[in-house]
Amino acid sequence: MSQQRINKLRKILEEKSLDAFLVSNFYNILYLSGFKTLTENEREGWVLVTTKNTYLFSDNRYIGSLSSRGVKRRSDLNKEEIASLPSVARNDIITKLITPEKGLIKHLQEIVFEEKISRLGIEGDDLKISEFNRLKQKLVNVESIPTEKLIIKQREIKDEEEISSIRTACQITDKCLEDIVKTIKIGTSEKEIAFKIEFWLKEKNYDLAFYPIVAVDKNSSLPHYDTRSGDNKKIKKGSIILIDFGAKYQDYLSDITRMIFIGNPPQEMINIYNHLLNAQQKTINYLVIMRSHDNYCGKEIDQYCRKQLTTSHQPLIADIYPHSTGHGVGLEIHEYPKISPVSTDEIKAGQVFTIEPGAYMTGKWGMRIEDTVLIKENGVEVLINFKKQLLTLDF
Amino acid sequence: MSQQRINKLRKILEEKSLDAFLVSNFYNILYLSGFKTLTENEREGWVLVTTKNTYLFSDNRYIGSLSSRGVKRRSDLNKEEIASLPSVARNDIITKLITPEKGLIKHLQEIVFEEKISRLGIEGDDLKISEFNRLKQKLVNVESIPTEKLIIKQREIKDEEEISSIRTACQITDKCLEDIVKTIKIGTSEKEIAFKIEFWLKEKNYDLAFYPIVAVDKNSSLPHYDTRSGDNKKIKKGSIILIDFGAKYQDYLSDITRMIFIGNPPQEMINIYNHLLNAQQKTINYLVIMRSHDNYCGKEIDQYCRKQLTTSHQPLIADIYPHSTGHGVGLEIHEYPKISPVSTDEIKAGQVFTIEPGAYMTGKWGMRIEDTVLIKENGVEVLINFKKQLLTLDF
Numbered sequence: 170m171s172q173q174r175i176n177k178l179r180k181i182l183e184e185k186s187l188d189a190f191l192v193s194n195f196y197n198i199l200y201l202s203g204f205k206t207l208t209e210n211e212r213e214g215w216v217l218v219t220t221k222n223t224y225l226f227s228d229n230r231y232i233g234s235l236s237s238r239g240v241k242r243r244s245d246l247n248k249e250e251i252a253s254l255p256s257v258a259r260n261d262i263i264t265k266l267i268t269p270e271k272g273l274i275k276h277l278q279e280i281v282f283e284e285k286i287s288r289l290g291i292e293g294d295d296l297k298i299s300e301f302n303r304l305k306q307k308l309v310n311v312e313s314i315p316t317e318k319l320i321i322k323q324r325e326i327k328d329e330e331e332i333s334s335i336r337t338a339c340q341i342t343d344k345c346l347e348d349i350v351k352t353i354k355i356g357t358s359e360k361e362i363a364f365k366i367e368f369w370l371k372e373k374n375y376d377l378a379f380y381p382i383v384a385v386d387k388n389s390s391l392p393h394y395d396t397r398s399g400d401n402k403k404i405k406k407g408s409i410i411l412i413d414f415g416a417k418y419q420d421y422l423s424d425i426t427r428m429i430f431i432g433n434p435p436q437e438m439i440n441i442y443n444h445l446l447n448a449q450q451k452t453i454n455y456l457v458i459m460r461s462h463d464n465y466c467g468k469e470i471d472q473y474c475r476k477q478l479t480t481s482h483q484p485l486i487a488d489i490y491p492h493s494t495g496h497g498v499g500l501e502i503h504e505y506p507k508i509s510p511v512s513t514d515e516i517k518a519g520q521v522f523t524i525e526p527g528a529y530m531t532g533k534w535g536m537r538i539e540d541t542v543l544i545k546e547n548g549v550e551v552l553i554n555f556k557k558q559l560l561t562l563d564f
Numbered sequence: 565m566s567q568q569r570i571n572k573l574r575k576i577l578e579e580k581s582l583d584a585f586l587v588s589n590f591y592n593i594l595y596l597s598g599f600k601t602l603t604e605n606e607r608e609g610w611v612l613v614t615t616k617n618t619y620l621f622s623d624n625r626y627i628g629s630l631s632s633r634g635v636k637r638r639s640d641l642n643k644e645e646i647a648s649l650p651s652v653a654r655n656d657i658i659t660k661l662i663t664p665e666k667g668l669i670k671h672l673q674e675i676v677f678e679e680k681i682s683r684l685g686i687e688g689d690d691l692k693i694s695e696f697n698r699l700k701q702k703l704v705n706v707e708s709i710p711t712e713k714l715i716i717k718q719r720e721i722k723d724e725e726e727i728s729s730i731r732t733a734c735q736i737t738d739k740c741l742e743d744i745v746k747t748i749k750i751g752t753s754e755k756e757i758a759f760k761i762e763f764w765l766k767e768k769n770y771d772l773a774f775y776p777i778v779a780v781d782k783n784s785s786l787p788h789y790d791t792r793s794g795d796n797k798k799i800k801k802g803s804i805i806l807i808d809f810g811a812k813y814q815d816y817l818s819d820i821t822r823m824i825f826i827g828n829p830p831q832e833m834i835n836i837y838n839h840l841l842n843a844q845q846k847t848i849n850y851l852v853i854m855r856s857h858d859n860y861c862g863k864e865i866d867q868y869c870r871k872q873l874t875t876s877h878q879p880l881i882a883d884i885y886p887h888s889t890g891h892g893v894g895l896e897i898h899e900y901p902k903i904s905p906v907s908t909d910e911i912k913a914g915q916v917f918t919i920e921p922g923a924y925m926t927g928k929w930g931m932r933i934e935d936t937v938l939i940k941e942n943g944v945e946v947l948i949n950f951k952k953q954l955l956t957l958d959f
């Protein structure tokens with residue numbers, strides 16, 4: 170699969186008249202090569218895609234064992250041998266060992282010379298100024314050209330392997346929330362719920378997509394309440410609970426938000442909940458309708474959703490939610506397309522994003538309903554299956 | 565305390581003839597202002613230090629509540645009011661709200677004009693090329709000057725508040741490992757131990773400093789074995805277990821490595837363990853001796869430690885460990901000073917770093933012993949207290 174991703178990138182490079190592209194971003198490296206290091210920010214791995222070859226640079230901790238096997242080219246191996254290899258080696262990627270004596274720059278100098286590279290694309294939205302300066306200084310006769318969003322925009326359209334992982338991450342999320350809901354009692358605190366979600370996932374060798382937001386009562390009125398640093402409210406009779414979390418499965422993420430009510434909520438809350446749910450569901454239906462049209466983009470979905478909340482007979486919600494209606498989900502929790510009031514990201518088959526309108530009563534309480542959805546050629550698949558009807562717990 | 569840190573930075577700015585400094589790095593912002601956002605890489609907060617003022621820029625999620633209180637200057641408040649404020653407001657920091665209409669750049673344009681800033685320092689080792697280009701383009705008549713390691717080098721010397729947090733993080737680490745050792749049995753897997761460490765900490769509202777390395781038998785021969793992606797070996801009779809982990813307490817970290825042996829290890833292992841322990845302990849003693857000398861640096865400690873392993877009567881270990889002897893620890897797990905073969909970082913009072921020599925028998929097993937130590941004016945404090953004598957478990 171990685172080979173197809175690399176070939177797609179090569180087409181983009183050709184359009185931009187680039188001879189090669191240096192990938193520094195952790196997630197872009199993972200996307201292209203299947204290779205992952207322990208830290209995201211310590212520059213332990215790099216990928217270079219040229220017109221002919223793909224190179225992976227890393228140190229002994231990560232690729233020592235690959236190099237020592239002498240594995241260089243897939244073409245040298247039989248089918249069984251290929252299947253038994255780590256994904257990096259499976260994808261015909263040439264590994265280059267970084268040592269204290271021979272760092273990235275020295276490797277690049279050699280390759281640039283061998284492959285006669287004169288225009289080298291770099292990730293302008295990832296590479297640091299000081300890294301860029303060193304590169305320009307050391308790679309003489311090479312023009313280093315900053316680009317923006319080149320691979321992250323390619324990552325917007327998920328392939329089958331990616332969709333399968335996200336679908337599983339969403340199923341895990343459904344199951345996790347079902348189990349967690351059963352553990353909620355009077356007196357349970359926000360952090361206890363967040364902790365239970367984390368442990369439920371990690372016990373099963375999954376991971377969190379991000380630290381869960383669990384917001385009780387007044388805290389639910391803050392759209393991005395931080396449970397870790399918050400006042401850790403406990404659940405009491407009549408409480409409203411917002412739970413926003415996601416799972417990570419094979420590096421891919423899911424995202425969900427659901428509301429839980431302790432006892433029967435007042436009619437006002439029920440009305441607003443149903444109003445919000447109606448808007449969220451209608452927006453998903455709108456996506457289905459729009460699949461038969463060409464050229465619609467993030468802002469149209471965002472605007473449609475906000476309109477549902479304000480223009481029905483009773484404008485229950487005065488202040489419309491101060492965040493986007495949704496965001497792409499993949500290897501990272503915030504990807505493309507953006508579903509925001511100003512987004513011109515075109516909606517296309519293969520995109521995975523959230524639909525998550527909210528209703529916040531400042532200083533009182535708030536609600537959000539969020540699903541992760543997949544855009545298909547002829548429709549939309551809602552990847553989250555956890556029920557959305559008013560969920561009340563009685564004790 | 566933050567005010568002192570900001571004043572120190574101002575002195576550096578003066579030396580470099582900079583009128584102001586824009587801080588983009590998550591940990592540097594936390595260090596200077598006590599302010600922390602949910603994500604490290606999404607640029608949710610910025611700090612600007614000018615000769616007169618310190619500004620914090622962030623959005624409604626983080627500083628909405630501060631601004632709405634109208635808190636601008638500490639001088640307007642009485643002592644009790646100051647104590648009740650979030651740390652950002654306590655430190656006389658002016659908060660500026662980032663909105664879709666008024667982003668960082670617009671705020672900077674105003675301040676640059678008001679305070680007549682012509683030379684603006686930026687973090688060249690943190691700011692991305694595209695961010696830098698936007699800044700240069702939008703801040704006309706301002707020279708944007710990339711700097712390197714300016715604040716991270718300042719962070720090398722810990723103040724009392726920081727030392728106190730690191731000391732507590734080390735105490736937590738000691739206690740955690742004591743409890744974890746009790747849970748180890750025949751059949752326990754690497755991931756189970758890592759999981760127990762993580763949950764022990766999180767249950768108590770602490771956090772991991774980094775994902776624990778738990779390496780059993782052959783895996784212990786890999787200096788940076790990744791427990792998450794590894795083959796999850798189980799403990800059996802005669803196993804050797806390497807546990808390398810740390811705790812996070814009030815944003816500050818600790819780092820420890822200890823070995824555990826199941827049953828009585830063969831004499832060769834015991835000899836190498838004692839040899840390694842002797843080298844590690846002698847290096848700590850060497851630090852104490854060197855405190856009475858001026859001007860010694862990381863590489864001298866590193867070389868001293870390696871020499872202890874190779875030049876005693878019996879050179880038990882042929883291959884000297886392929887990693888540094890140590891690294892600074894603070895808000896991040898790898899800080900300054902570096903204790904490596906080439907490090908010219910001078911050793912000074914207030915530094916906190918690790919001493920962690922290892923002995924690795926390729927393909928067989930490996931050992932590492934690691935403490936976190938604090939350099940004082942007249943000596944050295946070993947912050948880790950977990951015992952270092954050969955630890956064997958019998959079942």
